[in-house]
């Protein structure tokens with residue numbers, strides 16, 4: 001299984017009424033709650049599902065060396 005140290009490349013949208021807060025455009029969870037973790041998204045989140053399909057696991061946040069950067073999973 002592959003892991004990314006932080007999952008921050010999800011689509012974000014501005015949180016209405018909160019100037020400096022953002023949330024996932026898919027599952028509507030605030031970025032402060034997601035905290036860079038894949039499991040911070042709802043299980044039904046399209047972004048989370050996409051990465052899980054791509055072989056990323058949604059548990060833990062182990063930081064690995066960026067030797068095999070896989071940002072281009074599309």
Ligand SMILES: [Zn+2]
Pocket residue numbers: 010024025026027028029041042045046047048
């Ligand atoms: Zn999400």
